[in-house]
Amino acid sequence: MFPLRVSGLRFAPDGRAILDGLDLEVSGEGISVILGPNGAGKTVLLRLLAGLLPPDGGRLDWGGAAQAGGRLAMVFQQPMMLRLSVFTNVEFALRPQMPSAADRRQRTAEVLARVGLAHREKDCARLLSGGERQRLALARAWAMRPRLLLLDEPTAALDPSATEAVERIIREIRTEGAKVLMTTHNLGQATRLADDIVFLTDGRVQEHAPAQRFFAHPQSPAAKAFLQGELPWRIAFER
């Protein structure tokens, strides 16, 4: 599945190029964080990688294969929950890949304990708070033992302690051998989690560098402006 090589990726559903010949290479280890202003195409990129949107051009090469295979999970900014218990939300997601109900129950109990939701397993998932929902969504993805986990702003709208909890879970998932590719608008979070930064504006990768180097010595004028808080609305809307 790795390295994942994206070349010339284009997404232009109404003739307007949202991804405009995007090139990117992602290794199979660590946490890669995608940064960029609103409307840069971060969510679209994740959805294309997850196979949820059809590209209008370009190529995805998953370590020599055209398909990612089944070992990919994505968590959305506002995860959808079934109107069922916390436990069933995880157990249900495991059905396609784990035929044994006993195995599913065991794995579900395991991941709910890992994210601190074991005591809520009988509650309806729709009644969870935002932070609890995010943890449940991560548990659901984690349960499937993905090789690649795509996370779209996993801590948007969470308080500092919920953010901390989610960051800890993301690190554990990484430690267990999953590659994590995520977006965030929280630069502190990017410095805490990222091994490398993919900086996106206008549907292209402007810069891809080890995190320390990106934050200490951004190369492109756009990345410098972004880090100084000067970029977002101008590049996003003035073209």
Ligand SMILES: Nc1ncnc2c1ncn2[C@@H]1O[C@H](COP(=O)(O)OP(=O)(O)OP(=O)(O)O)[C@@H](O)[C@H]1O
């Ligand atoms: N399915 C779609 N069809 C057409 N246009 C879309 C689609 N999804 C997103 N867009 C457009 O693509 C552009 C990029 O959207 P995207 O959601 O990827 O931005 P983003 O980088 O994730 O921004 P944010 O930081 O605000 O989440 C936006 O102008 C959006 O309106």
Ligand SMILES: [Mg+2]
């Ligand atoms: Mg987005």
